Amino acid sequence: MPPSTAETAAERSGDPLFALVAGLYVALLAIAPTAFAVARLVSGDPAVLYGTVLATVTVGTGLGWWATVRFGSFPYRLGATRARWVPGLVGLGYAFAGLLSLGWAGVFGVLAMFSGMGAMALGSVSGVMARTRYIDALLADSERHCVFTAGWPSAARNRLLALVLPLWAVSAAGFASVFVAPGLWPLTFAQILFPVGVGIFMQSEPREYAVTAEGLEQRLPVARRLLPWTQYTGYTRTADALVVHRSRWFDSRFALADLADPDAVEAALARYLPAT
Structure with a gap:
């Protein structure tokens, strides 16, 4: 069953849980580079950086949520292919990049490493969730022998x-x-x-x-x-x-x-x- 045939199951008023996971995933990937840019271009004051992290989490989660709800068939299309595991692998690579950058990035490297670990976990969870939604749609009318x-x-x-x-x-x-x-x-x-x-x-x-x-x-x-x-x-x-x-x-x-x-x-x- 191609991904397009699962779209009818996706025609509903969003998927709040998947949208939340996707939004938090986007936010975790955005935290370290945003904080690093603010520290270099604006201010390295701890209060400013703390506010930056909170704002990044809020905006990133909101954007990820909006995009997932806007393209309602996305979880089903993602779950139909092995590309569903890409978000988790991106998070893993992100964590290793943070680890390698500790020597010159300091605290931002640590932030990237732990954000990457969180993104790896959420990316893997989103892959499982997408696969489950696709399978539920695929087998909706299938006989269980x-x-x-x-x-x-x-x-x-x-x-x-x-x-x-x-x-x-x-x-x-x-x-x-x-x-x-x-x-x-x-x-x-x-x-x-x-x-x-x-x-x-x-x-x-x-x-x-x-x-x-x-x-x-x-x-x-x-x-x-x-x-x-x-x-x-x-x-x-x-x-x-x-x-x-x-x-x-x-x-x-x-x-x-x-x-x-x-x-x-x-x-x-x-x-x-x-x-x-």
Whole structure:
């Protein structure tokens, strides 16, 4: 379904939550350069800079809000493509730029670094929100052949845990390094590696799924994810799980012990995937 077909779902009186997130994202990106320009061209007085930050947050949030509401189909168009992750990556690059500028920008570099971290978080959240809105519109009239809740079997969870433990160990060392040396590089990498490890391991947690003609829908408490059938090559039923094989990334695994009717789930998967 192309992005344009989701526009009918967007014809409503705005999306306040998405608009707020987008507005705060714009404001965070604008804080550091605006404060730096005011300090160089107007005044470096703390009171002036404080007022500048407040004004930038207010104006930036307002502009971002207005633009999002003005172009109501934007979240749906963004959610339909991988460009939804660009805002988060921009925030990450912004944070690293702030880190690299500490030597000559001083407090403004620190401001840019932390603003970038905030923008990275909000940008990632906006990507998830946009994807959820697009999937909700895409599947609004789609039939759910089977809905079930399942996680990975314990053996597979343990193997995945062994994979992410080194990431957490390196992350813990990075956090601990601040007590030994004042460098920011180890702390920065620790702040990146820890959530990466958490994100990988969370794939094994129980989730609600729905088998649809468009793909396998993953339902999270506040988000949606659609895995098209083109990403899968088939499925296998093992002694403890239904394993749906992906051409890239980790396979999807559904512990048989979590399924009320494993045969019904397998039959639904067999509508779209071959048994291997």
